[in-house]
Every structure is written in structure tokens, then in C-alpha cells.
Amino acid sequence: MIEIYCEKLYKYSRIEEPVSVTIPFKKGAYTKTEDMAVLQNGSPVLIQPKVTARYDDGSIRYLFLRFLADLPANKAAVLQFDVNAKAGTNSNINKTAGKGMTATVEKVADGFRVDTGCLKYEVANHSGSIFKELDDGRKIYKAADFEGPYLKDGNGDTYDMQIDTWRVVEAGPVCVILSAEGSSLCSRADDTVNSGTGGAKNIRFELRLTAYAGKPWTEVSYRIINTTDEPLAVKSLVFHYKAGTEAVSDALIPMNFDAETDSTGCGDTLTDNSANEGPLFHTRGILELEAIEKKTPPETVRTLVGSSNYKTDFFIGKDGEPVNKVIDAKYLLKEANEHFAEVLYGTFMADRTDEKDGLCITVYQAQQNYPKAVRADKNGISVMLVPEGVGNVVMQPGMAREQQFLMHFHAPEEPVWELDNRSLIYQMPDRPCIAPRIFKEAGVMLDVFPEKLNNDVEIALMGKADAHARCYGMLNWGDTWDSGYTMQGRGNGRVVWSNNEYDFPHSCALQYARTGVRRYLDYLLVTAKHWMDVDICHYSKNPLRIGGQWEHTAGHCANGVMVCSHEWVEGLLDYYHFSGDERGLASAIGIGENVLRLLDTPMYAHAGEANARETGWALRTLTALYIETHDKKWVEKCDWIIHSFEVWEDEYGSWLAPYTDNTAIRVGFMISVAVGSVMRYYREFPQEDIKEMLIRAVDDLIENCLMDNGLFYYKELPSLARLGNNTLLLESLAIAYELTGDKKYLAPGLETFKRAIYEKPSTINGQKREEEDAIIGAGSSTKGFAQSFIPLITYYKALSENDMTW
Incomplete structure (x- = not known):
């Protein structure tokens, strides 16, 4: 149990x-x-x-x-x-479980029909609308009631949406997920951007609908993919709920209220609508909602928009009066917010209710994925995933980005506070957990579970995980800028994005498993989704780019390259296991296939011509994919990499890296990457000669890279032998201890470990600033925690086993 x-x-x-x-x-x-x-x-x-x-x-x-x-x-x-609930008892336990309804899906002639018990909808293949029909028990909606999401590009050209074929992703009594790919098509006689559709621009997308048993809502996911050879300026991306025959407007109008700015972000500023008879009302929190609802009866159409980071700020209209809210850079710069934004920033919603029915639409993590806007009026609701004239969203070729919103159908008498409640729960859902010992005892992941815990170390690990900068923007959320790379000029004067270097999601998954602290799971989910969308190339005429992960660069992929040393998969596999989203597995396999193609290029043809980090990371990626899939195609290349390390050692005496044209040097952190990767292979395929090679590599590190002051140098040249602070060497020492049981391998790392634990983490407070299409908050790159967590936790575990202090 x-x-x-x-x-x-x-x-x-x-x-x-x-x-x-x-x-x-x-x-x-x-x-x-x-x-x-x-x-x-x-x-x-x-x-x-x-x-x-x-x-x-x-x-x-x-x-x-x-x-x-x-x-x-x-x-x-x-x-x-x-796990054995039915043994000798009720063989139909799930059929009688629970008190309410179940979710079902059935194939129909041209699509599927979903029934949650209180919401029914049908989707059709080869259609131009998400829903063919939807019935919430009070009103039957038709395809014409739902428009888009429609794309307009930077040239002002509009695109028609054409859905291909729907498929069932997941089906069961609790949840049904449908998915379909499709095209946003724009035909122009003079269009030569992409000839793949006879001169028409074809921007691909993926739709997902997720419904739950007994619930009157469904989540819509829209993932746009730039399948052209040029940057795609997204002028607008809008979804409409159309309540009647008249067109729905996405025009944004000023919402001018005589109200003080809520500068504290704590909802302290009060409102008073006791003498206000409309047609517009403004209130913060839920205290005035009941009185305002009496003044805005649904019989004459009540409109509402709301946003929050503490108490929800509502604009409410009667008689169908238009209301809207906008999130742009200026809004985010001036607004105070104290949340870990991966867990919650606030909510962002629009509602239209009449005498027959109501629909409330909430955009998921709208502030984090700005620019965003919502509008409600007598004719319907406009959900502006990219509002026209607000922000600057430019997607590079091969880039994708998913946006999600919840469509909550409700009765006219549903109180607004309940709409607000469900909207907020959507932003921060309940996330159950299990005890860390279950992960430890199962042995499904790296052993990051020390028996003896030290408060200083635990505090330091939490601080490192939390200290990363929060960077807002539709194409940036889930990633961080890297100050070091930026200051070095690697972006040619532009901000350099880390692109989840060193696999930040994987470290978050391990930290979540060992602590059960919810926010580390949220960090994993947010960063892995960005990784799957923005940091992976989904379209290119160059086969060496397809499915691969971009190395850290400006604009996420501007002038970017793909090399084995900057492609990871373990965090994507973690994301799949912790979210159930099969796209995590597919993305990881795509990266693995890209790595295989890269390994066949001349750069990797001869041992020693690339540094130990390159083939080291490739080995780690391919080993992880073999463990996940048991497909031997990954092992074949692993064996080749192991052999190249053996040849490398024979030729150079150790794993030296090429640097200047006339030098080959020891780079401790690169050698440590290789040690860690070979060790992952060894754990799956233990061989004595591999074990001895690993021990020799660590012995060489200690003999040649450790300075008299107890630290390792950065690189083996007089011009580079400065004090090193890279914790990756600690993992090498922990591995040598694991292989030998000899704690002599732990002593050389004490000074490095001590400095890493007691260094002051980057602050999560400070000045926000606007950079290109991003709002960048204070804090460090996710690279810091991603690079240091596994070395620190494995070395810490080894120290605790031997009662060693520092």
C-alpha cells in the first residue's frame, strides 16, 4: 500500500x-x-x-x-x-468506483464523440472548426460558434484553419485526450516563402482537447509550428466564441477606472461599487461580486474579464458592455508578484453569460506567456493568444509554441466567485505526491537519496534550484538568459538564452523525487514544455537539424548550432513519466536520432578530434534512450563511443581536449562529463575494462588537475589554470568511490564542495527589465543548478555514508 x-x-x-x-x-x-x-x-x-x-x-x-x-x-x-486491490475480491472495482460520471469517447463517421457526463462534444476530420457540435445540457453549440485560432502574420495576411485527422491520445473513465494536426493556409499569387503547398504559406499546428469525467469544461491546446524557411512574425493569433450571428470583435478599448494602483500586489486597495449602477463595474476580490451580479443580470448579457496575482481584479459589464484586459511588457514591469511563477502567477479569464448559458475561458499562464488579451461583449468572447498591436512575437523557422486555455461551460446562475475559483485552480491544480522512499526503493533513477541529511546542504540545494531568473514572454517562458554567455558577446550584443543547458528539467525531477516539494515538479513541467517547443527544431531542410536541440544562443536559435555536447534527453523522459504527455518521449527520441546523425559526420570520425564532452554527452543521451526503450540501435553507437574513449586514452595517455592548434589539454569538467556518461553505460553493462578506464581517468584528474589549495584548476594551460569552481568534478570523485569503495577519492573534493554549499545563491528579488520580446527577472541561469545538482547530491551522499565533514 x-x-x-x-x-x-x-x-x-x-x-x-x-x-x-x-x-x-x-x-x-x-x-x-x-x-x-x-x-x-x-x-x-x-x-x-x-x-x-x-x-x-x-x-x-x-x-x-x-x-x-x-x-x-x-x-x-x-x-x-x-496494487493488489482486486486479488481474490471484486474484479470490477473500477466499474463501481467513485460516486459520479465517467468520461467516454467513441468513433463516429468523420471523427469522435466525447461524453464527460455533463459535457458532450463531437469533432470532425478535415474541418475548419475545433468542435463540430457541443452540448452542455443547456445549449447546443455548432461549429460556427467557434472560430480559430486564426493566424495573421506580419504582412497582414490572414490564414484559414484546416484540421487534418483526429486521433485518440488517451481514453479512460477519468480523462479523454484527442489530438489533431492541421494547417493554417494563406494563398497569395506572389507568395514564394514556401513552395511546398503550391505557392501558399502553410503554417502547421497541433490541437489537443482534454476532458474529464463529470466536469463541464475542456482544455484546448493550440501548438503553432513555423514550417516555413523564413521567420514568422505573429501579428495576431485569436480564438473566438461567437454567441450569435454578428462578428466577434478583438478590438481593445481603454478600461479607465478611477482606482489606485495595487502597488503591493497584495490586494490591499479596496473598491466601492455601492453607488455604481454601471454599465461598467470594477472590483478586486470577491466581496462585492454578489452585489454586482444583482446589477448585471444574465438575462441582458453579463460580460466579465479578470486577472490576478493575489486577489482577482474584475471588470464587469451589464447589457453586453465590452470589457477587456491586456497583458503587455509595461503591465508586467509595473506589477508586483511574489509567487514562484512556474507554480502560479495569477489567473486571466473572460466570461459571457446570458439567460441560456455561460462560457468562461481561462488562458493558462497568460502573464508568463505574454502578450495576451481577452475581451467579452454581447457578441461573444475573443481570446487573443497574440493580440494585434501588442508585443513582438517572431518565430524562427522550425520553432513551435503551445498555448492552452480552459473552456468552462456553466449555468446562468453560476456565481462569479465559483468561476474565479475554477479559473484559479486551473492555473494551480492540486498535485498529489508520494514519499521519496518509494522512488529510492524502486531504483528507477539515479540514487539521490542520502540516508543522513545535512540542513546546510539541503538549504543550499533548495536555494540553487529556486534562484533562477523568471523570464516572461511567449517564446521565452521556461528558459533563462545566461549572463556569462551574454557578457562574453556570444549573442553579438543580444541576450543569450541557455536553452536548458545541462538538462535543468532532469535535475528538477530528481529534486522533486527526493523531497516531494511540489514546485520542483512545476519547474520540470514548465521548462520541459519550452524545451519541446522552442529549443527543438521541428522543421528544416537540413536533416542535421531536424529533431535536434539548439545550443545556447541569441533568440533561442539565431545563428545556432547543434552539437552532441548540448543535446540531452533525460529531462524529457522525466517529463513524460511525470506528466503522461507522450510528446516528451517523442521529443527525446527525436533528439537521439539527431545525435546519431551528428555522430556520423566527419567531426566525430577520429578519436581525440572532439573534446571528451562531445561524445560523453552523446553516450549519456543514447544510454538513457536504451534504458527507456530497450531498442538496441542506441546501444550500437554506445559501443562505438566506448571504443573511441579507449582509443583516445591509448593515443594521448588520458582524455585530452583539443584547444589551440598546437595544444591538447586536460579540461576537468569535460573529462568529468565523459566519466559520468561512461558510468551510466557501465551501470547498465558492467565490464571490468570499462571500470578500470574510469578509475584511471579519475586518478589522472586528481594527479594533474588538483592544486595545492584544494581546488581544481579550470583548464590545463598557464593562461587558464585559474581557480576552478565547477562541481562536475565532484561527480567523478563520487563515481570513483562507487566503483572502489575507497573513500580516498572523496577527500580531494572537500574544498570544492564546501565552497559550492556556502556560496550565496543569486537572489530571486530585484529589478525586472525588458529585453527584446522578454521581461527578464532577477536571478541566475538555470544552467547553475542543472550543472551542479547531480555532482553535489552524489558527492554529498558519499560523504554522508562515511560520516565525513567539511
Whole structure:
């Protein structure tokens, strides 16, 4: 029995709330999910298990588990996961679980029909609308009621949306996910941008619809992909809900209210609408909502927009009066916000309610993905994923970006506070967790679970993880700028983006598994999504770019290159296991295939011509993909890399890296990358000669790179032998200890470890600034934590096992 913890979160109860959790298993323990159940107060709840990884013997390695839970107001809850609930008992336990409805999907002639029990909709292949028909029990909506998202480019050209074929991504009693690819088409006689469609520009996109059992809402995901050979200036990207026959406007009008700026960000500024009879109302928080609702009856169409970072700020109109909200750079620069923004910044929503029905649409992480705008009026709702005339979104060739919003259909009498409540829950959903010991005992990941904990180290690791800069912008959210690379001029005067260098998501996944602290999971989800979209090349005429990850550069990929030393997959695989989103696995496989193509280029033809980091990272990537998929094509190249390291050592005496035309030098952190990668291969395929090669490499590091002051130098040249602070060498020392059991390998790292633990982390407070299409907050690059976490945690674990102090 595994306990599932739901932390105290909201002051309102959530009944049969759809939630999810990841469960790891030991090899050989379980092969099927039919006997599994989740119990709350002894009774089974509705579940939907999904195996995301298996061991090579077919047993379950990772299980992504969706379920419905009753979450109490202002209290935590604990449920039990029973892997043998049906053994000798009820063979139909999930059919009788729960108290409410289930989600179903069925194939129809030209698409699919989804039924959540209180929301039914049908989607059609080869259509120009997301929905063919939607029924919420009060009103039947038709295809013409939903327009777009429609694209307009920088030339002012508009695009028609054409959906291809829908498919079922996931289907079960808790959740149904549908997906379809499609094209935004613009035909012009003089258009020569992309000849792939007979002279028409073809911007590809992916749609996803996610529905939950018994819930009156569905999430819409729209992922735009620049499948042309030129930069795509997105002038606007807009979705309309059309309430009648008249066109829906996306014009933004000034919302002028005599109200003081909420400079504290704490909702301290009060409003008073007692003498206001409309047609427009402005209020913060929920205290005045009931009185305003009486003045804005839905019979004459109530309109509403709201945004928050603490108390929600509402503009409410009666008689269909237009209201809108805009998020731009100026808005973000002046607004105070104290949240870890990956977890929550606030909400951003629009609602239109009449005498028959209401629809509230919430844009997910709108502030983080600015520019954004919403408008509601008598004719409908306009959701501006990119509002015209606001911001500057330019997507480079091959770049993608997903945006999400929740469509909540509700009765006219639904109180506004409840709409606000659901909108906020969408922004910060309940995320259950399990105890770290479950991950440790399962052995599914690197052992980052010291038995003896030290508060100084734990505080330092948390500080390093939290200290990264939050960088807002549709194409930037989930990434950070790198001050070092920028100041070096690597962006030719522009800001250089880290592009998740050193696999920040993977370190976050490990930190989450070992602590159960929710925000590290949110860090993983946000950064991996950016990685999958922006940092990977989705379209190119150059096969050496397809599926690959861009090295850190300006504009995420401007003048970018792809090399094995800057392509990772472990964080994407973690994302798949912790989110259930199969695109994480697909993205990782795409990177692996790109690495294979790169390894066949002349750069890697001879051992020693590239530094140890290049083939080292390639080995780590390919080994991870073999462990995940058991596909031997990854191992074939791994064997070749291992052999190249052996040849390299024979020719040079150690793993030297080319530097100037007439030097080959020791670079401690690059050698450590190679040691760490070879060790990952060795753990899967232990061989004595590989073990001895690893020990020789670490011995060479200690003998030649350790200075008298207890630190390692940066690089082996008189011009570069400055004090080193790279923690990657600590992982090499921990690996040598793991291989030999000899704690002599730990002593040389004490000074480096001490300095890393007690250094002051970058602050998360400070001045925000605007740079190109981004608002950049204070803090450091994610590279710092990504690079240091595994070395620090593995070395720390080794120290704790030997009661060594520093």
C-alpha cells in the first residue's frame, strides 16, 4: 500500500477532482494494472492508470495514474494506492468506483464523440472548426460558434484553419485526450516563402482537447509550428466564441477606472461599487461580486474579464458592455508578484453569460506567456493568444509554441466567485505526491537519496534550484538568459538564452523525487514544455537539424548550432513519466536520432578530434534512450563511443581536449562529463575494462588537475589554470568511490564542495527589465543548478555514508 498525499491548498472543497501522480516500481514487481486501485477512506475512487515505461523483462517501471479525489477545504488528504486491490475480491472495482460520471469517447463517421457526463462534444476530420457540435445540457453549440485560432502574420495576411485527422491520445473513465494536426493556409499569387503547398504559406499546428469525467469544461491546446524557411512574425493569433450571428470583435478599448494602483500586489486597495449602477463595474476580490451580479443580470448579457496575482481584479459589464484586459511588457514591469511563477502567477479569464448559458475561458499562464488579451461583449468572447498591436512575437523557422486555455461551460446562475475559483485552480491544480522512499526503493533513477541529511546542504540545494531568473514572454517562458554567455558577446550584443543547458528539467525531477516539494515538479513541467517547443527544431531542410536541440544562443536559435555536447534527453523522459504527455518521449527520441546523425559526420570520425564532452554527452543521451526503450540501435553507437574513449586514452595517455592548434589539454569538467556518461553505460553493462578506464581517468584528474589549495584548476594551460569552481568534478570523485569503495577519492573534493554549499545563491528579488520580446527577472541561469545538482547530491551522499565533514 502506497500513500498518496494531497497537500492543503484551497479553502473550498473539490469533489471528485481530477488529479494525477507518478508511481515507480521495482523491476519484476508488477506487469499489469488491472488489480490496482486507489482508496479514499476505504472506498475505491475512479482511476485511469497509464504505463509510461517498462523494464526489459516487461514489468512496469513507471505508472502515470489519474484518479478522482475528494479534497477537503483547508485540509490535507491522504489516499492509498493498492496494487493488489482486486486479488481474490471484486474484479470490477473500477466499474463501481467513485460516486459520479465517467468520461467516454467513441468513433463516429468523420471523427469522435466525447461524453464527460455533463459535457458532450463531437469533432470532425478535415474541418475548419475545433468542435463540430457541443452540448452542455443547456445549449447546443455548432461549429460556427467557434472560430480559430486564426493566424495573421506580419504582412497582414490572414490564414484559414484546416484540421487534418483526429486521433485518440488517451481514453479512460477519468480523462479523454484527442489530438489533431492541421494547417493554417494563406494563398497569395506572389507568395514564394514556401513552395511546398503550391505557392501558399502553410503554417502547421497541433490541437489537443482534454476532458474529464463529470466536469463541464475542456482544455484546448493550440501548438503553432513555423514550417516555413523564413521567420514568422505573429501579428495576431485569436480564438473566438461567437454567441450569435454578428462578428466577434478583438478590438481593445481603454478600461479607465478611477482606482489606485495595487502597488503591493497584495490586494490591499479596496473598491466601492455601492453607488455604481454601471454599465461598467470594477472590483478586486470577491466581496462585492454578489452585489454586482444583482446589477448585471444574465438575462441582458453579463460580460466579465479578470486577472490576478493575489486577489482577482474584475471588470464587469451589464447589457453586453465590452470589457477587456491586456497583458503587455509595461503591465508586467509595473506589477508586483511574489509567487514562484512556474507554480502560479495569477489567473486571466473572460466570461459571457446570458439567460441560456455561460462560457468562461481561462488562458493558462497568460502573464508568463505574454502578450495576451481577452475581451467579452454581447457578441461573444475573443481570446487573443497574440493580440494585434501588442508585443513582438517572431518565430524562427522550425520553432513551435503551445498555448492552452480552459473552456468552462456553466449555468446562468453560476456565481462569479465559483468561476474565479475554477479559473484559479486551473492555473494551480492540486498535485498529489508520494514519499521519496518509494522512488529510492524502486531504483528507477539515479540514487539521490542520502540516508543522513545535512540542513546546510539541503538549504543550499533548495536555494540553487529556486534562484533562477523568471523570464516572461511567449517564446521565452521556461528558459533563462545566461549572463556569462551574454557578457562574453556570444549573442553579438543580444541576450543569450541557455536553452536548458545541462538538462535543468532532469535535475528538477530528481529534486522533486527526493523531497516531494511540489514546485520542483512545476519547474520540470514548465521548462520541459519550452524545451519541446522552442529549443527543438521541428522543421528544416537540413536533416542535421531536424529533431535536434539548439545550443545556447541569441533568440533561442539565431545563428545556432547543434552539437552532441548540448543535446540531452533525460529531462524529457522525466517529463513524460511525470506528466503522461507522450510528446516528451517523442521529443527525446527525436533528439537521439539527431545525435546519431551528428555522430556520423566527419567531426566525430577520429578519436581525440572532439573534446571528451562531445561524445560523453552523446553516450549519456543514447544510454538513457536504451534504458527507456530497450531498442538496441542506441546501444550500437554506445559501443562505438566506448571504443573511441579507449582509443583516445591509448593515443594521448588520458582524455585530452583539443584547444589551440598546437595544444591538447586536460579540461576537468569535460573529462568529468565523459566519466559520468561512461558510468551510466557501465551501470547498465558492467565490464571490468570499462571500470578500470574510469578509475584511471579519475586518478589522472586528481594527479594533474588538483592544486595545492584544494581546488581544481579550470583548464590545463598557464593562461587558464585559474581557480576552478565547477562541481562536475565532484561527480567523478563520487563515481570513483562507487566503483572502489575507497573513500580516498572523496577527500580531494572537500574544498570544492564546501565552497559550492556556502556560496550565496543569486537572489530571486530585484529589478525586472525588458529585453527584446522578454521581461527578464532577477536571478541566475538555470544552467547553475542543472550543472551542479547531480555532482553535489552524489558527492554529498558519499560523504554522508562515511560520516565525513567539511
